[in-house]
Amino acid sequence: MIGILGFVAVFAGGRWLGWAARWVWLLAWGWLLVLLLAHAPYMPPELGAFVGGEFRGWFVLGVLAALALAYRTGLRRLQGRVAPVVAEARPGAFSAVELDRYARHILLREIGGPGQKRLKAAKVLVVGAGGLGSPALLYLAASGVGVIGVIDGDAVEGSNLQRQIIHTDARIGMPKVFSADVAMKALNPFIEVRPYHRQLEEGFAAELVAEYDLVLDGTDNFDTRYLVNRVCAAAGKPLISAAITQWEGQISLYDPTHGGPCFECVFPVRPAPGMVPTCAEAGVAAPLPGVIGAMMAMEAVKHLTGAGQGLRGRLMIHDALYAETRVIGVKRRAGCAACGGG
Template sequence: MSPRDHRNSTESGAPSEECSIHQVSDWLAAGEPIQLVDVREEYELVEGILPGAIHIPLASIPGSAQEEIDPERLTVVYCQHGIRSLQATRYLRSQGWEKITSMSGGFADWLEASLSLESSSETENRAEDWDATRNERYLSQLRLPELGLVGQQKLLQSRVLIVGVGGLGCPVATYLAAAGVGELTIVDDDSVSLSNLPRQVLFKTADIGSSKVSLAASTLREMNPDVKVIEHGERLDEKNATELISGMNVVVDTCDNFETRFTVSDAATKLGIPVVHGAVHKFEGLVTVFDPANDAPCLRCLHPIPPSNEDCGSCAEVGVLGVLPGLVGLYQSLEVLKILTGIGAPLHGELLTIDTLSSDQRRIKLQPLEGCYCRK
């Protein structure tokens, strides 16, 4: 059946809403002047595209169709399984397009039938190092137009330092590894104790007395083989801070003491690397991004006079609701992902406070402190 026959198969003279993969194959073999439009996301193109197809992701159809698609030629729209292409076809028909049809069964049926394909020049360079199994592992992230293949590849190429593998560090490490951050360096000189277990969810009772860094690294590697995990079973201090922080894209401050927090902030400020800061106290938590290189304050802007250890007790001394570090750690993970991929608005110059008893959240503006260390 030619495209003309296909168009005449309805009373209106317009093509049927759907056509089969074999009809499309026959039209291509006969050299019929049809145009093919692939509405899949970029990561899905790794397996190839139909011969001569142009790529317009579904979300871009409203803005791009007028310029990219010739309304006078029969257009066949396809996706992976024929669902999104049908949505696109119905949308375009509602906008007055007549010569348009959706390929039922989509690319999956085309592939199963071993019909002809060609590589997508748009993605072939990016696909060289792309393992097809990643399509399934990161599917929920790849389907986000704001993230997609480009964003996922940014994550896989990123390096993040996590300072402390305690109540905050455990959820941060877990979710960054799961998200596919390519290299995680974890630093902590502590071992697991029984009192850690209500809030440090990477560890179990049998782990008491063992190194937190070693245990966490082993779990993260098993969780996601894509992630390179580097262990440092030592405390970050003024002697090693610059070496540990150099070359990182982001540093995550999940420390349990202000001495280390200031060391992290000072070294990262010198190197121009953002620090995602999180802290918890009893039922309250806070998150912010220290990044003087992008006109955001540093820790010393927030605390010009460093608090003493007596003023800021640890979780074991003051107490903390076990779920709170998990909640704050998730927010820290989110800020890291936003910074690495360029999506959303990170908390530069803003302090997010969380009160778990009232479920209140507030955003407080922070300004760099005039004369601060980070402004010199």
């Protein structure tokens, strides 16, 4: 009886204390050795009677356990030799799995099969994998955008998880772009993700933006916003830019190449330091980045497929505290330093 209770204590205690499996099994084998020694011919008979059982019984149990462990180890090695089937993003026709995945898009008259093909062929760069970038990236991946680039130099912190839903507690400390890569590929293995673990800088911004069809900017500092806008305007790339603070968010499509204003046309003067506090300074309601970030992805899907009316020349302002949304017209500004105006 004592022998059985010993095994129960080892396995139950190991699980309760969170020990690694190899240490639990090592203790179990150690206890079995103790039981075998207790029944050895040269040991006092009273010791064998105390732990219970007999030498042959414990020996057979050990042999059976060893055979089971050997079978399990061999099976794992065989499984490890089998190359996993990895879904790859393929140009052109959709696989049966992809057709099932995107069926709800294909049913929409405004998207359909041709629109879904345009999404698959598209390349979208998202600047920032934080509050706005998180939902935008997830919905771009779910929508089937073929290539998604994400650039961010930060790592996941515990305070991010209140609103940055693409990250998890288990990935605290991981660079945000790699955390986002994990989440997007888990959601849709048929896409290509290009993570850039660095801050966007003047020296390579133009070269990076040139690789993509559309740029989404969800950063929280004006230096990066103006840099992204200037590079997109020079390259003729459309830019979906959004911003949030506390309970309010705004979003627009800046596309001077096709008659709309650029970001600097609408906001020619940077706010004085401290006038527009960041989320870290002023706080932000957790669902608000999700609302505005999802709008960014929605506008991206519309722009890439040609569905509906986008936000080119229009600025949407959402007040979550009072559940009000309004859209105002915006125009190009003559003499704009970024796009030249019109």
